[in-house]
Structures are given as structure tokens and as C-alpha cells.
Amino acid sequence: MxxxxxxxTMEMARNAMQTARQGxxxxxxxxxxxxxxxxxxxxxxxxxxxxxxxxxxxxxxxSEVARLEQIRDYAIDAALVTEKSxxxxxxxxxxxxxxxxxxxxxxxxxxxxxxxxxxxSYGVAEGLSSLFNSFQSLSANPTxxxxxxxxxxxxxxxxxxxxxxxRRLSDLQKSINDxxxxxxxxxxxxxxxxxxxxxxxxxxxxxEGAANEIRDAMQAALxxxxxxxxxxxxxxxxxxxxxxxxxxxxxTDNAMTGSVKLYTDSNGMNFIADNRSxxxxxxxxGSVKGLIDVRDGPIKDLRDQLNTLxxxxxxxVNALHQAGFDLSANNDSSLTFFTxxxxxxxxxxxxxxxxxxxxxxxxxxxxxxxxVIRAMAEVGDTAISGLSNMSFSEYYGNTVSRFGQDxxxxxxxLIDQQAVQTMLEKQRDSVQGVSIDExxxxxxxxxxxxxxxxxxxxxxxxxxxxxxxxKR
Amino acid sequence: MSKLAERQLRLQQQIATGxxxxxxxDDPKAMRRVLDLRNERSQLTQYQDNIxxxxxxxxxxxxxxxxxxxxSDRASEIATMxxxxxxxxxxxxxxMEVDQLLEExxxxxxxxxxxxxxxSGTKSKDATYTxxxxxxxxxxxxxxxxxxxxxxxxxxxxxxDGNFSAEGAHGFLKNSSKGVDFIQHLIDLxxxxxxxxxxxxxxxxxxxxxxxxxxxxxxxxxxxxxNFIDHFSSIGATLSRLETSEAIxxxxxxxxxxxxxxxxxxxxxxSLVRLNEIQNAYTAALQSGGLLxxxxxxxxxx
Numbered sequence: 001m002x003x004x005x006x007x008x009t010m011e012m013a014r015n016a017m018q019t020a021r022q023g024x025x026x027x028x029x030x031x032x033x034x035x036x037x038x039x040x041x042x043x044x045x046x047x048x049x050x051x052x053x054x055x056x057x058x059x060x061x062x063s064e065v066a067r068l069e070q071i072r073d074y075a076i077d078a079a080l081v082t083e084k085s086x087x088x089x090x091x092x093x094x095x096x097x098x099x100x101x102x103x104x105x106x107x108x109x110x111x112x113x114x115x116x117x118x119x120x121s122y123g124v125a126e127g128l129s130s131l132f133n134s135f136q137s138l139s140a141n142p143t144x145x146x147x148x149x150x151x152x153x154x155x156x157x158x159x160x161x162x163x164x165x166x167r168r169l170s171d172l173q174k175s176i177n178d179x180x181x182x183x184x185x186x187x188x189x190x191x192x193x194x195x196x197x198x199x200x201x202x203x204x205x206x207x208e209g210a211a212n213e214i215r216d217a218m219q220a221a222l223x224x225x226x227x228x229x230x231x232x233x234x235x236x237x238x239x240x241x242x243x244x245x246x247x248x249x250x251x252t253d254n255a256m257t258g259s260v261k262l263y264t265d266s267n268g269m270n271f272i273a274d275n276r277s278x279x280x281x282x283x284x285x286g287s288v289k290g291l292i293d294v295r296d297g298p299i300k301d302l303r304d305q306l307n308t309l310x311x312x313x314x315x316x317v318n319a320l321h322q323a324g325f326d327l328s329a330n331n332d333s334s335l336t337f338f339t340x341x342x343x344x345x346x347x348x349x350x351x352x353x354x355x356x357x358x359x360x361x362x363x364x365x366x367x368x369x370x371x372v373i374r375a376m377a378e379v380g381d382t383a384i385s386g387l388s389n390m391s392f393s394e395y396y397g398n399t400v401s402r403f404g405q406d407x408x409x410x411x412x413x414l415i416d417q418q419a420v421q422t423m424l425e426k427q428r429d430s431v432q433g434v435s436i437d438e439x440x441x442x443x444x445x446x447x448x449x450x451x452x453x454x455x456x457x458x459x460x461x462x463x464x465x466x467x468x469x470x471k472r
Numbered sequence: 473m474s475k476l477a478e479r480q481l482r483l484q485q486q487i488a489t490g491x492x493x494x495x496x497x498d499d500p501k502a503m504r505r506v507l508d509l510r511n512e513r514s515q516l517t518q519y520q521d522n523i524x525x526x527x528x529x530x531x532x533x534x535x536x537x538x539x540x541x542x543x544s545d546r547a548s549e550i551a552t553m554x555x556x557x558x559x560x561x562x563x564x565x566x567x568m569e570v571d572q573l574l575e576e577x578x579x580x581x582x583x584x585x586x587x588x589x590x591x592s593g594t595k596s597k598d599a600t601y602t603x604x605x606x607x608x609x610x611x612x613x614x615x616x617x618x619x620x621x622x623x624x625x626x627x628x629x630x631x632x633d634g635n636f637s638a639e640g641a642h643g644f645l646k647n648s649s650k651g652v653d654f655i656q657h658l659i660d661l662x663x664x665x666x667x668x669x670x671x672x673x674x675x676x677x678x679x680x681x682x683x684x685x686x687x688x689x690x691x692x693x694x695x696x697x698x699n700f701i702d703h704f705s706s707i708g709a710t711l712s713r714l715e716t717s718e719a720i721x722x723x724x725x726x727x728x729x730x731x732x733x734x735x736x737x738x739x740x741x742x743s744l745v746r747l748n749e750i751q752n753a754y755t756a757a758l759q760s761g762g763l764l765x766x767x768x769x770x771x772x773x774x
Contacts, residue, residue, distance in 0.1 A: 097497075107494050108506060108736055125507050133518040140525045140624045140634060143588055143596055327597070368588070368596030368635055370622040381515075381628065393511040401504035404496025411497065 003059055004052065006460050006467070012049070012062035013456040019046055019063050020450035026068065027442045030434045038220040040072040040432035041439075042212055070212040073431045076424060077219055078233075081226045083421045085285040088227035090414040092290030096176060097407045100299050103168035105161075106400050124165065124306070125400070127158030128313075128392050132380030138361060139377055142370040143327065148356035151373075152348055159338070159346045162310050166343040169303050176295040180270035181262055183228060183288050187272065188259045190225040191243065195256035197221055198241040202254050205239070229260075229272070229286040246281040248274040269296070298406045303343070305399040310343040312386040316379045324360030324372035335360065337376075473761070476754040483747040492738040502735045509735070513728045515628075516721050523626050523718045526634060527711060532585040533636050534707045537644055540580050541700040543573045544654065548693045551661055551685050556678075560669045567665035574610050574658045578603055581638050581645055581655070591638035591645070592617030600638045601655070609662075613655050615639045615646070626717045632710060644703055645696075654696040661689045 004012060023044050033039035047066035051058035106123035134154040138147040197218040204211035225231055225243075232244045236253065243251035250258040263273035263280050271280045272288055283289040314336075321337040335358065340346040352359050363371035380392060387395040486492055496503040550566045558566075581591055581600050588596040601613040619640025621633035639646040646653045667673065667681035 101495055101497055106496060106503075106507075108491060108503070109489075109494070110491060110732075110736060125511065129511050129514040133514055136515075136518045136625060137521060139622070140522045141586070141588075142622060144586065362594075364594075366594040366596075366618065366620060367598075368592070368594035368622055369620070370624070370634070374623065374625070377625070393507070397504045397507040397511075400496045400507065401500045404498075404500030404503055407495075407497030408500055 003054055004061060006464050008052075008061070010457050010460045010464075013453040013460065015049065015062050015064055016453040016456075017450050019044070019065050020446045020453060022065050023446040024443055024450070027439045027446065030439045031436065031443075034434040034436055034439075036216075038216050038223075039434065040070050040212070040216055040219075041434045042068055042070050043442075045069050068210060068212065070210055070215065071432045072215065073428065076428045076431065077222075080421070080424050080428060081219075081222050081231065082285075083417070083424055084223050085226040085230050087414070087417050087421050088287045089285040089290040089293075090410060090417050092287040093294050094407070094410045094414050096172070096291065096294040097298060097410055099172055100169060100294070100302060101403065101407055103172055104165055104302065104400070104403065105168075122157070122161065124158070124161055124309075124396055125393065127154070127161045128380070128396060130154040131158050132377055132392075135373055135377035135380070138359075139370040139374040142361050142373060143367050145327075145356050148327075148359050148361075151359065152353055152356055155337070155348045156353070159340075159348055162306065162343040162346050166303060166306060169299055169306075170344070173295050173299055173303075176291050176299075177268070177270050179291055180272065180288065183291070184260055184262045184272060187225070187228050187245070187288070190221060190228065191245070191250045191259060192256055193221045194218065194225060194241075194243055195251045195254065198243075198251065198254040202238075202240060226285075227287060229281070229288050230284040245274075246283050248277070248279070248281065298403060302399065302403050305395075307342040307344070308386065309392065309395055309399070310346045311341055312384050313392060314338040314340060314346060315386070316382075316384060317376055320372050320375050320379070321360050323363070325362040325365050325369070326360050327357040327367055329362075329365030329367065331360065332358075473754065473757045476750055476757060479750050480747065480754060483743055483750065486738045487740065487743050487747065490738055490740070491736050493736055499735075506732055506735045509728050509732050513725055513732075516725050516728070519626055520718060520721050520725070522624050523714050523721065526624055526626065526632060527714050527718075529585065529590070529634065529636075530707050530711050530714070532583075533590055533644075534704070534711075536580050536583050536590065537700055537703055537707070540577060540644070540654070541697065541704075543577055543580075544693060544697045544700060547573050547658055547661055548690065548697065550665070551690045551693055554665055554668065554682060554685055556682055560671050560678075563665055563669035567662050567669055570658060570662040570665055571609060574655065574662060577645075577655055577658060578610060578613065589617065591636055593635050593637040593640070594618060594620040594622055596635065610655075610659060612659070619643065626714065627721065630717070632713070642706075644699070647699060650699060651692065651695050652699040653692070654699075657689060657692040657696055661685060661693070664689060 023046070026042050026044050030041045030043075033041075045066040045068070046063050049061040049064050052061050053059075104123070105121070106125060107121050109121045131151075131154045134147070134151040138144065138151050141147045197214055200214050201211045201218060204214060222231065222233065225245075229245050232247075234242045234244075236242070238253075240253040241251060242249060242253060245258075245260065248258060250256065250260075252258075259275045260272050260281065261275045263271045263278070265271065271292065272283070273280045283292070318336040318338055322333050322335065323331070325331050335351060336349055337352065337359070338346055339349050359373075361373035361376075362369035383389040383391060384395075390398065485494075493499045493502055493506075547570060550570055554563060554566050578601060583590050589598060589600050590596075591600040592598050595617045598616045600615065600617045602616055603610045604612040604614070615638060617637060617639070619637040619642065621635040621637070623631035624634035625631045636642075636644065638644050641647065641649070643652065645655055664681040664685045668678045668685070670678065
């Protein structure tokens with residue numbers, strides 16, 4: 001006799017049923033993870049069972065599950081790790097720039113009608129206009145205490161606005177600085193997670209085959225870490241992983257060998273440094289880089305420019321004021337109009353606030369003389385060398401516009417970057433994402449295969465029964 | 473769908489506020505232009521306020537000088553009427569009336585507007601004249617103001633004088649180069665009338681006083697009147713200039729508004745159409761998403 005025989009055929013059907021069952025199980029597993037974004041779909045690799053030699057030649061003996069496969073495109077995974085880092089960098093930058101833009105408080109609101117202004121909420125631009133206009137108004141009525149009060153009121157309002165904007169921006173810088181501190185712990189925790197997962201993959205794959213689920217977790221961990229700092233990985237010939245943060249090795253052959261630490265410079269600014277060498281990581285992308293770039297870039301520039309504006313305003317107005325005469329025909333060359341040195345501490349001299357008559361608007365002891373206050377009004381239109389030969393309003397307009405360009409540019413870059421990331425995610429989904437229709441199709445195939453194998457057993461059972469009943 | 477939802481939100485915000493841009497990041501260049509335009513508009517509005525102040529002051533001075541001219545007219549009339557045909561009583565009454573005209577002139581020359589002496593030049597907190605009196609009658613005045621004037625801007629690099637002075641090259645009441653000295657001439661008239669009416673004096677002295685009125689005082693009063701008329705012209709010219717400047721400034725302000733509108737305001741018709749299109753696209757995306765999920769091979773598993 002040759003071939004499998006009835007019992008052998010039943011055994012082959014039983015194996016086929018097991019294969020179909022396992023296939024249905026994997027399809028179910030895929031379906032269960034259809035909404036899991038980091039999951040890479042799996043499939044069973046079915047192979048023909050070993051052929052049995054017969055006198056007629058080798059005869060097939062059914063099928064068996066050769067192995068479980070995970071459908072993963074490692075090139076796309078690596079690209080996504082990089083791109084997500086850039087996306088997070090831009091997202092962080094955009095979020096902080098939006099906060100800074102709100103802190104600046106320079107908006108257009110044509111529906112609100114403020115006293116004296118036809119449109120717009122009160123920002124530094126409106127403050128400058130109001131101040132120089134009130135100087136002009138006082139020049140037309142130099143003896144009017146009401147006009148003097150208006151000058152003082154507008155100057156205080158502008159000074160308060162500058163103080164508030166500077167404090168908000170300073171608070172924002174501090175909050176970003178503090179955020180750097182928290183990020184250090186987060187980066188180290190994620191490096192540790194990557195090292196642990198790498199070791200688990202190594203241990204699992206030595207004894208149990210592909211560590212599919214752990215590889216999913218590893219990809220997720222790498223993407224999370226890259227959203228903080230730019231990373232790169234290498235795998236040696238034994239499949240052991242090394243991880244580098246901005247070129248500094250943190251994981252060597254599946255073991256955590258490095259970490260990052262907080263570095264605070266002499267100005268109190270926080271940075272991330274390599275724990276071993278102490279080198280500050282320059283970083284290329286990730287949220288940490290986004291925080292540092294915004295803190296030391298546009299927000300610092302904005303504060304510097306506001307300080308330049310305020311210090312020049314203080315210097316120009318005070319120089320004229322100190323040479324003037326008050327309503328009592330007295331000159332006090334030490335009496336400044338503004339106090340302070342920058343946007344953070346600019347204020348109106350309390351002597352003038354308590355007695356507006358002391359505002360030194362005249363160039364002589366004549367009370368109706370308006371030369372000084374008129375010169376102060378003209379300062380508003382004068383090109384100031386300390387402001388790159390721009391007037392105060394031009395300089396501020398330029399500052400606002402430049403900052404707006406930073407925000408708008410980041411918005412555009414983020415839109416482009418998100419398009420790249422979305423495209424890559426779609427590519428990854430098309431390769432390793434779970435298609436419900438495909439899995440259900442597979443489920444039907446396995447169901448039918450299972451039914452067919454079960455039928456084969458029924459047929460063989462019938463044959464066996466026929467054999468057993470032949471003697472009667 | 474999330475992109476469509478974001479675009480919908482943006483358009484809805486624009487339609488609700490009527491503005492295309494609110495912050496500088498919406499359109500940095502436009503924001504810069506709008507800030508410049510708003511600053512220009514604000515400056516022009518201030519120039520308009522300055523013009524209003526100057527016009528107000530000029531009108532006050534005009535009406536005060538007009539009142540002075542009426543006094544001058546009456547003084548000239550009295551000077552013309554006073555002759556030897558009038559009796560002592562009449563001449564005495566004329567002298568008393570001129571004395572009242574003098575008092576009124578002093579009051580008008582010390583006129584204040586908004587707590588400022590209008591004829592004191594830039595010494596505007598000082599009374600224009602302090603009278604010297606003998607037996608309560610004004611015998612002379614001392615000028616406490618000055619002939620200086622503050623320049624007030626009415627447009628970029630354009631200014632006009634903001635102060636008026638009773639004396640000096642443009643004095644309303646006294647201008648030595650033109651022989652104008654209204655108060656002194658009124659004192660002269662009053663004193664000569666008093667002399668002419670004084671019965672204790674000899675007739676010749678009475679007649680000599682009347683002759684002085686005819687020979688000198690009337691001529692001087694004519695010079696004062698011409699000076700007043702000159703100032704009417706001058707104030708009228710200033711008011712005309714201010715009106716022209718105000719009209720120009722108004723039209724400049726009006727021309728800025730459309731420019732701001734072009735930069736900031738949203739085209740409602742266009743935005744509503746775009747919103748409608750995006751809402752349709754959003755609805756279609758929702759429906760197609762629903763259809764995709766509606767039919768599945770799951771329906772065919774038995």
C-alpha cells in the first residue's frame with residue numbers, strides 16, 4: 001500500500017483545520033487592532049507539509065503554518081521617525097509663537113470703537129499714536145492742565161502696556177525654560193524604554209521567533225522619543241540596536257549607556273546636554289529644539305526690539321523735557337518725563353503725575369511757549385538713529401510685521417510638513433495597516449478551508465465505516 | 473475632513489468679524505501697512521483737532537476785535553461830534569462816555585479764552601494790561617504780555633501762529649511803526665474832552681483841547697481803526713487757510729479709510745460663497761465616509 005491511507009488523510013485534514021483555525025485567529029487579531037495606530041498587521045505563512053515518498057513518486061501531505069509574519073516597511077518607519085521629529089519641532093514652535101503673538105496683544109478690531117480711536121484694541125501702536133498726538137494737542141494748548149493730564153494719562157497707558165507686554169513675554173520665556181527641565185526627564189525615560197524594548201526583542205527573537213508586538217511598541221517608543229529630540233539608530237549584525245540622540249550614543253547594543261541632563265547657562269537659560277561629556281546638544285528637530293529656538297529666537301528678538309523702542313523713547317523724550325520750563329517758568333534739568341530704562345520698567349515720573357504743571361513743555365519761562373512739547377510731538381515722526389533710522393511707529397510696525405512673518409512662515413512650514421507626514425502615514429497604512437475588508441475576506445477563506453477539511457474527515461470517516469462494515 | 477473643518481472655522485471667523493486679518497500672522501505685510509495707515513490717520517485727526525483749536529481761538533479774537541472796533545467807531549464818532557457848538561455839559565458827557573469806552577477796551581484787551589489771555593502773546597497766563605489810575609481813571613497801561621507766538625502744526629511741516637498780541641509788529645492795540653495806540657488815543661480823547669468841558673479853564677484852553685481832538689486825536693483814531701480792519705483781514709485769511717487745511721485733512725482721512733478697508737475687511741460675498749462650497753464639501757466628505765462604513769464584507773458572513 002502506498003500514500004497516506006484513510007487515517008493519514010484524516011490526520012492531514014486535522015492539520016489543515018488547525019492551519020485554517022490559526023489563520024482565522026490571526027485575522028481576528030488583526031481585526032481587533034484595526035484602530036491601533038502603531039499596529040502592523042500580521043499574517044500566517046502557510047507551507048505544504050513534507051511530501052511522503054510513494055512508489056508512484058512523492059505525495060503531498062497537506063499544509064502547515066510555517067511562521068507568523070508581520071508586514072512592516074522599515075524604510076517608511078525610519079522616515080516617519082525623522083519626519084515626526086520635524087513636525088513636532090514646528091508644532092511646538094507654532095504653539096509658542098501663537099502664545100507670544102497673543103502676549104504682544106497687537107490686533108485689529110474694527111468693530112470696537114475706542115475713545116479717540118476709530119478702530120482697534122489698545123496695543124503699543126495705538127499707545128505711541130496717542131502719546132505723540134497728546135504732545136501735539138498740548139502744543140496747541142500749552143497752558144492747559146487738562147491737556148497735560150491727557151499727556152500723562154496717555155504716557156502712563158503706553159508705559160503700562162509696554163510693561164505688561166514685556167512681563168508676558170518674559171513669563172513665556174520662563175515657562176518655556178521650565179518646560180526644558182521637564183523634557184530632560186521625559187527624554188531619559190523614553191531612552192530607557194527604547195533600551196528595554198530592544199533587549200526584549202533580542203531575548204524574544206532568540207527563542208520564540210518574531211517579536212511582532214514588541215516591535216510595534218518599539219516603533220511607537222522611537223516615534224515618541226523623536227518627537228522630543230532628533231534621533232538615529234543602528235543595528236549590528238546580531239540585530240542589537242544602538243540609539244543616538246543628536247549623534248551622542250545613548251543605547252549601545254540594546255543597553256542604555258547614556259542619558260541627557262539639564263544645562264543652565266549664565267543667563268539662566270536651560271539646554272539639554274549629554275550626561276557623559278557635558279556637551280550641549282545643538283539638536284536639529286523635536287519639541288525641545290522648538291522650545292529653544294522660539295525662546296532664543298523670535299521671542300527674544302521681540303523683547304529686545306521692544307526694549308530698544310522703549311529705551312529710545314525714554315532717551316528722546318527725556319532729553320527734550322529736561323531742557324524745558326514748566327508752567328511756573330522753572331527749569332529742573334534733572335526732571336525726566338519717563339523713568340526706567342526699558343520696556344519692563346518704563347514709567348512716568350511721579351513728580352509730573354502728582355503735579356502736571358511741572359511738565360516742562362516750554363523752551364522759555366513764557367507759559368504759552370510750546371517749543372519743547374512741539375519738539376516732543378515731532379519726535380514721533382523723526383527717524384531715530386537708535387531705531388535703524390526709523391520713526392517709533394515705523395520701528396514698531398516693522399517689529400510686529402517681522403514677528404508676524406515668523407509666525408506665518410512657521411504655519412506654512414507646518415502645513416507642508418504635515419502633508420509629508422500624512423503622505424508617509426498613508427503609505428505605512430497601505431502596507432501595514434489593517435484593512436477590515438481584506439481581513440474579513442481572509443476570514444471567509446479560512447472558514448471555508450476549515451469547513452472543507454472537516455468535510456474531508458467526514459468523507460474519510462464514511463470510508464472507514466464502509467471498510468469496517470464490509471464483513472457483514 | 474479636519475482640513476475642511478479648519479477652513480470652515482477660519483471663514484466663519486472672517487464673516488463674523490468682517491475682517492480678513494486680525495493678527496499680524498494673518499498677513500504680516502498687510503498688518504504693517506494697516507499700522508502705518510492707522511498712525512497716519514491718527515496724526516491727521518490730531519491736526520484736525522489743532523485746526524479746530526486754532527479756529528476757535530481765531531474766532532474768539534475776531535469777535536473781541538470786532539467789539540473793540542465798535543468802541544473805536546463810537547470814539548471816532550464822539551471825536552467828530554465834539555466841537556465848540558456843544559456846551560460844557562455835552563462835552564463832559566462825551567468825556568464820561570469815552571472813559572467808559574476806555575474801561576471796556578481795557579476789559580476786552582484782558583479777555584481770556586479757556587483761561588488764557590488772548591492778547592498776551594506767549595505770556596498767556598499774564599493779564600495783557602495793568603492800568604495806572606488816578607482818581608480811579610485810567611491814565612496809562614503797562615503791557616505785561618509779549619509779542620511772541622507759538623507755532624502750532626496743522627499738517628506735516630506746516631504750522632501757523634497760535635498766539636495774538638496786543639502790542640508789537642502785529643499788535644492789535646499798539647503798533648509803534650504804524651502810529652497805532654488805541655488805549656492811549658482814547659485817553660487822549662477823554663482828557664481833551666474833559667479839558668474842553670472844564671468851566672474852570674479859560675475859553676482858549678477849552679478851544680485848544682477841541683482843536684487837538686480835531687487835529688490829532690481823530691487822525692490817530694483813524695489809524696487805530698485801519699489797524700483793526702487790517703487784523704480782520706489777517707484773521708479772515710488765517711481762518712480761510714485753516715478751513716482749506718481742514719478740508720484737505722478731512723479728505724485725506726476719508727481716503728485712508730478705504731485703504732484700510734481694502735487691507736482688513738473681508739469680501740463678504742466671496743467669503744460666503746467659499747464657506748458654502750466648503751460646507752458642501754464637508755457634508756459630502758461626511759456622507760462618503762458614512763457610505764464607506766455602511767457596506768462591508770461583514771454583512772456577508774453567515
